[in-house]
Amino acid sequence: MDGSEKPPRGSAAHRVEAALLEEIAAGGIAAGERLDETRLAERFGVSRTPIREALSRLAAQGVLESGEGRGMRVAQYSREELAQMFEAMHEIEALCARLASQRLTLLARSQIEVAQAECKAAAEAGDLPRYLRANEEFHLSIYRAIENPYIFEIAADFRRRTGPFRAKKFADAGDLVASAESHDDLLEKIFSANSNIAAEGMRQHMAASFLRVLAAN
Template sequence: MSQRRADIIADALEELVFTGGFNDGDRLDEIRLARQFDVSRTPIREALQRLVASGLAEQIPRRGVFIRQPGPVELMEMFETMAEIEGVCGRLAAQRISETALQDLDAANARCTAAVEAGDTDGYYRENEQFHHVIYHQAGNGFLEQEALRLHRRLKPFRRLQLRLRGRMQQSMAEHEAIVAALRAGEAERAAEALRGHVAIQGEKFHLLMSSLRDAAE
């Protein structure tokens, strides 16, 4: 695969950004990072370019590159966009999904429920992700799938914050069931709406996310 150090470093930096290793506005010092990864500035710079290209950082010419965590507004916009894209995937998938995939969704849901009952948050998280990935794939459009995966990945660190809400996982499971039902029935619009509603952040969810953000900032 990628034997390039620049890629390895870029992956490491992305992971650091996602796991909160950086704060908004942090400058990514080339020399410090070079020492830290024990390489020259060259691969560091290429890695930073990748971060900038993926929107995780911003480059100001002759000034450096800075971490750019989305603020509340942009975060809401990203979640709304994700909800819409999931809706699109759902509508297309309703017309294209295979019987095997429907069974996969059922299986993922079963494992999800089991994880909820066992209080296994990580397990729930993993299976939930699997569930959504299957839907992206079943939209039958490789390009759309990649876009969905990209945004999904980008929102990963923030989605985690959502799960804290009391009873959220139970409600989420009920929504999963409804989604599968719509997909199985081939009802495109219903599937789209169910997925939009499932992913969208409204009402209580909105306030929860905001307060989580405040907590994380402290």
């Protein structure tokens, strides 16, 4: 199987790929960190074949890159590359906020609010790994609200690639609380049903995040 062929949903390769994607996006695996096939096989209780398939898929998506020898590592980016990625991410996130404000259903709003409640709970507990997972779900729930799978995948791809870098911006529990509180202001603008206000709110949110990421990297 090459990187262009997606493993069947429910297969060992799909399960490994999904788990690693979530961990990388939440910053649980750092940029530049090497992934060992043998250890991954032991961790997931599978042979090395589905591990190789999953790693090949992640490399095709730009999440992983070739390391020393034949190994794979989480992709690393220069400050210039990060700046370029965040420039694109900045506009895509603003578009998602704009469309979400126009298309928001009661169900979508409820899902966003549940994700935000989890962000607050994790922040108050000072639990960084939990907060990173909740923060990912918060943004993904906004993407889902627009009900456009093509835009969703583009936005989610940038979050996957920048996850290890965004995780570094949280230095202490105070940063988690401040981030969760900034979500409240953003949601007020998205829930206002004014698409221009929603887009500008997301731009401000992403600009502040971008500055912290560059400072931490």
